Amino acid sequence: MNPFEALIRAVPDFPKPGVTFRDVTPLLADAGGFARCIDALAEPWQGSQVQAVCGIESRGFIFGAALAQKLHAGFVPLRKPGKLPPPLVEVDYQLEYGSDRLQARSDALKPGERTLIVDDVLATGGTLAAARQLVGMLGAELVGASVLIELKALQGRVRWGGDVVPLHSLLQY
Numbered sequence: 001m002n003p004f005e006a007l008i009r010a011v012p013d014f015p016k017p018g019v020t021f022r023d024v025t026p027l028l029a030d031a032g033g034f035a036r037c038i039d040a041l042a043e044p045w046q047g048s049q050v051q052a053v054c055g056i057e058s059r060g061f062i063f064g065a066a067l068a069q070k071l072h073a074g075f076v077p078l079r080k081p082g083k084l085p086p087p088l089v090e091v092d093y094q095l096e097y098g099s100d101r102l103q104a105r106s107d108a109l110k111p112g113e114r115t116l117i118v119d120d121v122l123a124t125g126g127t128l129a130a131a132r133q134l135v136g137m138l139g140a141e142l143v144g145a146s147v148l149i150e151l152k153a154l155q156g157r158v159r160w161g162g163d164v165v166p167l168h169s170l171l172q173y
């Protein structure tokens with residue numbers, strides 16, 4: 001069994017019927033499990049000279065900020081609407097259970113800055129694709145993406161576009 005699996009709670013029919021919600025809060029509450037999770041998320045990127053980690057609001061902030069520290073990189077929040085002051089760049093996207101918009105400060109990344117995107121869950125891949133678009137609009141160099149959980153049936157990896165830009169997940173369902 002994957003060492004992190006026991007720390008993820010499956011909640012049926014949340015937030016709407018037919019969705020099995022993968023709750024990461026038991027993992028976050030487990031000091032050792034959380035630390036090992038950040039080590040495992042960082043491992044593929046050691047030596048990749050990551051300069052900036054973009055974390056996606058809100059659960060992506062938790063993993064992204066810890067991972068940025070581990071990789072000695074800066075942290076850049078990609079936020080939902082109404083949270084960041086202008087000037088901004090923004091992208092609209094679809095979710096497994098709705099639609100949303102992601103925004104970043106228009107000078108959040110430097111041109112060519114080696115950037116990693118981090119989130120907790122890859123579902124349909126809409127969020128990660130929007131984050132990737134934002135990184136491109138900011139002129140940074142995308143090194144890859146890391147997620148804790150990949151929901152394979154929703155084929156987010158297909159949307160990410162194969163292996164040209166690496167995408168790592170720790171746990172697959």
Ligand SMILES: O=P(O)(O)OC[C@H]1O[C@H](OP(=O)(O)OP(=O)(O)O)[C@H](O)[C@@H]1O
Pocket residue numbers: 056057058059060094095096100119120121122123124125126127128156
């Ligand atoms: O691959 P996708 O279909 O785009 O879905 C994945 C996204 O869905 C969840 O975010 P949510 O918008 O529920 O926000 P939260 O982290 O604030 O709970 C999750 O944290 C990912 O960001």
Ligand SMILES: Nc1ncnc2[nH]cnc12
Pocket residue numbers: 019020021022023096121123151
């Ligand atoms: N099934 C799911 N569980 C947790 N977070 C999600 N984000 C999108 N789908 C999700």
